[in-house]
Amino acid sequence: MGVDNKKLHILQQLQTTFSSGLFEDLVENFPDIIHSVNKDGRIVSTNRKAEELLSYTKSELIGMPIFDLYAEEVQNQLRSGFEKLKKSGYSQSVESKLKAKDGEIIDVEIRSISLYDSENNFDRTFSIIRDIREKKSIQAQLYQQSKLAGIGELAAGIIHDIRNPLAVIKGFASKGISRAVEKKDFESVLKLQSKILKASDRIDRLCSHLRDYMRQEHELPEPTILKTLVEDCLLICENRASTAGAKIVNEVTDPDFVATLPSNSVEQVLINIVSNACDAVSGCELREVRVRARKEVADASTNKVVFEVEDTGPGVPAKVAEKIFESFFTTKPKGKGTGLGLSICAGLVEEHGGKLSIDSSYTDGARFVIEFPTETSFQPKSDSI
Template sequence: MSVYKTFFYLKRIAILTLKGQKLQVSYCYPADDVCYKGIEISAGEGEDLWKAFANSKQVTWKREADTEDSFLSCQGLDVAVINPLVTQNKTYGLFVVGSDRPTSYNPMDMTFFQQLANQIAIYCQDGALFAEVNRAKSEWEATFKAVRDIIVVIDPDLRILRVNQAALEFCGLPDPEVLGRKYCDVFCTANEPQCAKCILYKALKTGNTINTQIRLEDGRVMEMYGYPASQGGNEELGVVVYMKNITERLKMQVQLLQTARLAALGEMAAGVAHELNTPLAVIIGDAQLLNRTTPKDDQRYKLLEDIINCGLRCKRIVRGLLTFSRQEQYVFQPLCLNEVVKEALKLVSYYIETENINIEQKLDEQLPVIEGNSQQLEQVVVNLLLNARQSFDEENDSERRIQIRTGFDQKRNQAFIKVSDNGQGIPQKILTKIFDPFFTSKGISKGTGLGLSVSLGIVQKHGGTIAVESEPGKGATFTVYLPPAHDFDDAQDGIE
């Protein structure tokens, strides 16, 4: 200010910038009650200020009796020079200097004021650009962190440059322990010999987006994309890795496929039933008529009885197949677990017994009624029986045995179905994973890894759970626990 006083006598210096529909004082010297930082000036309070701003032209204001600019009048000034802050055809505000003495400024003075205003305008422009960059950066960072899928930015050496919150939750490490480390040390589950074939190197080399699926040790399936981030020949940006958990989506797809197969099975079973029921009725009827006229000590009597029993068995199998395949309605009603077991055995007992496996039944006749869907629970029992059947080593000549029994656990206050076998058992290292979607120890061609996962989901919707016990070489036991009907509503309250 002292330098300016050498050339000019100035009472007031102020910088005004636009804020919404008003001009706001961003700087003021000296600051007092009538002019201070933050004060806002509307169009009605500063008519001459707003005219200079709208026209982007330098204006000299002088106190007159009829002045309509109340803001400048209140400053105690006799004369003021209003200089628009203009750069690149954009007006950012006003630079105002004024004196409380009668003063006249020559053209060189006015040019100096405007040049000074132009420099201030450049600073305003830089500040606006910086604020815009900061705003865009903040928006980008907020979006980056908010994405619930995993995003990892890596450099050409596969070192981690940036991660979002989902990635930190996935690896269970804080940000400082992740940044700068190798991607493969934190996120990759591949064996070391496979590192040389890492598809991220392929993305870096070719510049093309890569896509693959990886299966984690806990059974989750992740879909991974690698987007090369280099632009304009700058190869230092590396790759943006995007990973999404698609386990539930795949599970749903397989379940939909299974539902479609069941629907097709139902259609087929209906056709088979229609085609077989008539000849079966004739076979059974004729055999019964012949049996009535055949003495019991006649050798043919036993043959006719076999024909009748086999015919009736065929009818029960067809009827059971129809019932099992009609699962479009998930209706809960009172039922007995013994009946669920019997219907499931009708479907698979012959299939199991043809492999020289003995099925033992121990059904508790005092079981309480539960509330559930019989077809869905039959599917659970069928899955457990088929798993037990597959547990036997084909080269083992010892007695093969599957036991299925029902009962009531007083301690748990729950009814149960227990399926036990004396097969190979389940290794301890995979015992905690067998209910994970898509986890299977049967090989790709022998199982989808969904049987136990779907079974557990069905049981949980009934308010129950499945427990497993196993010892390698001595078989396994799966126990389905379900609440009795009077406890069912309370159990459902805790299930989502």
């Protein structure tokens, strides 16, 4: 309770330092919403910014259950956050979504403390709520740019992946089929037709997968079958693997292994790291890349999914490991490497509250460890009101 008492003390000091009128003026004209909520979860005081942002009048707001002011999707997180806040007395800055009177959803950042009475019983919370819509839109643009940079890195391989089956289609459609028809060999015609369909399916899968991957909106975690997720990544890396003569082993084989994850971001990270691993093993005697995943308990309320990408390449020397997540750091020749892959990955993983690291205890090559929090802990970084 040390932190809370300190906060309460600061607040009391502020209240006495300012003449009461000045203090009220400060709260009333503050550029963020400032409000106080009692133990029943009802608003007991608020300021002008709340009226402006939410389009309710102050008299409508006072007495209103605080949960009514938030979007449906954040209700659970909010209620458990309120209970935690009552006990812990303090919450770190968290992101959430307010719902204005006209239904408009407003992205906000909240900081809260609890105030206690002289007998240390919970009295009310005190929160500062900031409109972060502009910050969110800049973040979304950066996120999209990082995806574009990722696609740029993979472009050559993707073009190759599309041209290969196209060449098959063209060849069979232009010569193979006419020859077979001339010979009245209809069995071969059917065989060629099925090969053409298979090749078109492959292009179709690749294109629709790329379209999903490039979707603009900020990603919310969703239940994901990990086996399919890894297979989709490997489809995009196939060309890079075959150029390097690498064999990729997908150890994620259980179709029932499902986790709530931001699948696009996870894919982008895996694609980058598997592509690097393919580059690393090229020229080695043993050229193997393994991808695996497991679920781990992070703490009492959090699970995480841990992916590992392991290769039989030369490994990452300590000197390289120090700089490996920096932008533009590359040991590859000009035209081959941009040095952007891992820095983009590190940013993406961090954005989702995860961790990207190199397992230095692994000495038979390189092992990258990617941890993503899953279920409750995802969004925002901690629960609060």
